[in-house]
Amino acid sequence: MLKNRRFLLASRPTGKVVLENFKFVTEDLAAPKVGEVLVRNQYLSVDPTNRIWMTDADQYMPPIALGEVIRAGGIGVVLESNAPGFAKGDLVNGLLGWQDYALQPAQALQKLPTGLDVPVTAFLSVLGMTGCTAYFGLLDVVNPRAGETLVVSGAAGAVGSIVGQIGLIAGLRVIGIAGGPAKCRWLTEDLGFHGAIDYKSEDVEASLRRLCPSGIDVYFDNVGGPISDAVFSRMNNHGRVSLCGLISGYNSQEPLAAPRNYAQILMKRLNVRGFIILDYMGPRWGQAVQSMYGWVKAGKIKYAVDVEHGLENAPAVLNKLFDGSNTGKLLLQIS
Amino acid sequence: MLKNRRFLLASRPTGKVVLENFKFVTEDLAAPKVGEVLVRNQYLSVDPTNRIWMTDADQYMPPIALGEVIRAGGIGVVLESNAPGFAKGDLVNGLLGWQDYALQPAQALQKLPTGLDVPVTAFLSVLGMTGCTAYFGLLDVVNPRAGETLVVSGAAGAVGSIVGQIGLIAGLRVIGIAGGPAKCRWLTEDLGFHGAIDYKSEDVEASLRRLCPSGIDVYFDNVGGPISDAVFSRMNNHGRVSLCGLISGYNSQEPLAAPRNYAQILMKRLNVRGFIILDYMGPRWGQAVQSMYGWVKAGKIKYAVDVEHGLENAPAVLNKLFDGSNTGKLLLQIS
Numbered sequence: 001m002l003k004n005r006r007f008l009l010a011s012r013p014t015g016k017v018v019l020e021n022f023k024f025v026t027e028d029l030a031a032p033k034v035g036e037v038l039v040r041n042q043y044l045s046v047d048p049t050n051r052i053w054m055t056d057a058d059q060y061m062p063p064i065a066l067g068e069v070i071r072a073g074g075i076g077v078v079l080e081s082n083a084p085g086f087a088k089g090d091l092v093n094g095l096l097g098w099q100d101y102a103l104q105p106a107q108a109l110q111k112l113p114t115g116l117d118v119p120v121t122a123f124l125s126v127l128g129m130t131g132c133t134a135y136f137g138l139l140d141v142v143n144p145r146a147g148e149t150l151v152v153s154g155a156a157g158a159v160g161s162i163v164g165q166i167g168l169i170a171g172l173r174v175i176g177i178a179g180g181p182a183k184c185r186w187l188t189e190d191l192g193f194h195g196a197i198d199y200k201s202e203d204v205e206a207s208l209r210r211l212c213p214s215g216i217d218v219y220f221d222n223v224g225g226p227i228s229d230a231v232f233s234r235m236n237n238h239g240r241v242s243l244c245g246l247i248s249g250y251n252s253q254e255p256l257a258a259p260r261n262y263a264q265i266l267m268k269r270l271n272v273r274g275f276i277i278l279d280y281m282g283p284r285w286g287q288a289v290q291s292m293y294g295w296v297k298a299g300k301i302k303y304a305v306d307v308e309h310g311l312e313n314a315p316a317v318l319n320k321l322f323d324g325s326n327t328g329k330l331l332l333q334i335s
Numbered sequence: 336m337l338k339n340r341r342f343l344l345a346s347r348p349t350g351k352v353v354l355e356n357f358k359f360v361t362e363d364l365a366a367p368k369v370g371e372v373l374v375r376n377q378y379l380s381v382d383p384t385n386r387i388w389m390t391d392a393d394q395y396m397p398p399i400a401l402g403e404v405i406r407a408g409g410i411g412v413v414l415e416s417n418a419p420g421f422a423k424g425d426l427v428n429g430l431l432g433w434q435d436y437a438l439q440p441a442q443a444l445q446k447l448p449t450g451l452d453v454p455v456t457a458f459l460s461v462l463g464m465t466g467c468t469a470y471f472g473l474l475d476v477v478n479p480r481a482g483e484t485l486v487v488s489g490a491a492g493a494v495g496s497i498v499g500q501i502g503l504i505a506g507l508r509v510i511g512i513a514g515g516p517a518k519c520r521w522l523t524e525d526l527g528f529h530g531a532i533d534y535k536s537e538d539v540e541a542s543l544r545r546l547c548p549s550g551i552d553v554y555f556d557n558v559g560g561p562i563s564d565a566v567f568s569r570m571n572n573h574g575r576v577s578l579c580g581l582i583s584g585y586n587s588q589e590p591l592a593a594p595r596n597y598a599q600i601l602m603k604r605l606n607v608r609g610f611i612i613l614d615y616m617g618p619r620w621g622q623a624v625q626s627m628y629g630w631v632k633a634g635k636i637k638y639a640v641d642v643e644h645g646l647e648n649a650p651a652v653l654n655k656l657f658d659g660s661n662t663g664k665l666l667l668q669i670s
Binding site for chain 1: 392393394395559568572578579580581584596597598599600601602603604605606607608609610611614
């Protein structure tokens, strides 16, 4: 009988996650029942939302219950199928969780698209949830027009780095905000951003004034907090904000009290729209993936993956998101 | 020569306004130059934005400079015209200011519509800026659909009381939040709101839970702060927020740190839109006034005016807005 190592939620974290928040157990794995599929997990997607799901704050899905496996997206290989449509060897993605194997109802899994000439990790980054988040969050949520100025926070992250490149394709002036000179160089020299601001060493508001001489029309926000305060202060009248994430607050026990200049939404007639990528899972998803694939093959979108190894390291790897030490999409390879 | 009593800004207020923030002067008044019109001010509109204009915070118009007359909308009678299109006796409105007389360039004045069977104060309330703020802020900014639930904060105020009634005309379930049992009774018994919450004596969140069993689809916000926190916590997914005012913060020196549950914009995919009524001054304005006039004459919209007297009382009257002691539109009659 297969042994399955699993991280269960033992207690809700109050800051960065610590080992005590988890019970790392080894359980026997049953064979798939009718309608179920057994998957050997290969790559886990490490996302800020893993941290959200561990809290019991109001959120867009139910929190992970105490004693449940840590919820996480991932890609794996079908080991055994007891459901039509899935066969041994199929590559699938789904909410596989922090565990070696996932036993899932078939309808909770999607087969990866075939015939696309990309490494499998692309389906957890540019051609997966991450890329679609960038695609819909920019093009659909705030509808940018050529010539406008776009600012992206968390710009060297998985989503932000793609948002900026889609912005370039759409003819926008693109300024990224990221932590550290290496990330900023990557944005401007490798990805072609018009400018990058290192929030760790620069006065963000002053740099925005310099790099966005016509103000900011569109803000794609991944972080919230003081960085967003600075951006809001430079928004143009009738500017639009795509609210994708608020990572600056996810490790905090306090509700996020941002932006401090919320009144700018009124004074500048801003339109702030939150969105959750799950709402876009439907007919338009495949079209987004096709567009992104075309841009990747044409060299218009580059993407970075930052691959860590070993299921046992999942908690430490999650914390990398919050100290800004990853560039591009953070993945955990576990087989 | 006419003597003109005027309130000039002497210092920027730090909380409620105090007399020391003003210089109350009497100046000689010159005759109108070519293109100018001399107006005897009759009614001044007392609005939260008067307080905003006195600060030098980022705002939608330039702040009042120190030494300038306090900016305020109003209605007056033309005393002498040196401009085509205006004649002695015409009723006009414009930014007349806290003073007995206003000497204005003709293009800064509008003649009141004639032929409408309403008292002149209607043009500073339901058929003026206030009514149009309610009209566009609800129907245009958040586009409500029959059957949805609307919550209005500052519901017994000049704008809020009209927003709720337009909501009723549009087939919404309308819940108002106001201060004190008298205002709440006015909302439900006289104006027909489906429910009213007295934020001074009730647990707003609990009352919202009771009165909005299907959650909140549309929020028309005049106040910000803790009341909005409670409303945000009960918003439905994909809800819309029309951000009209943030009166809870206007007397504060600190930037408004609200809503504490800003993250709900993300989790619930809310759309928060700030608006400023000045942006709607154009071809659609007359149409809005006609609609409102029709509803007033049909008895579908009732409006209250709260008329105080005496230019010298302007600072104290302004403070009434912030202690919630007015019901409906606050005006200051000065002649």
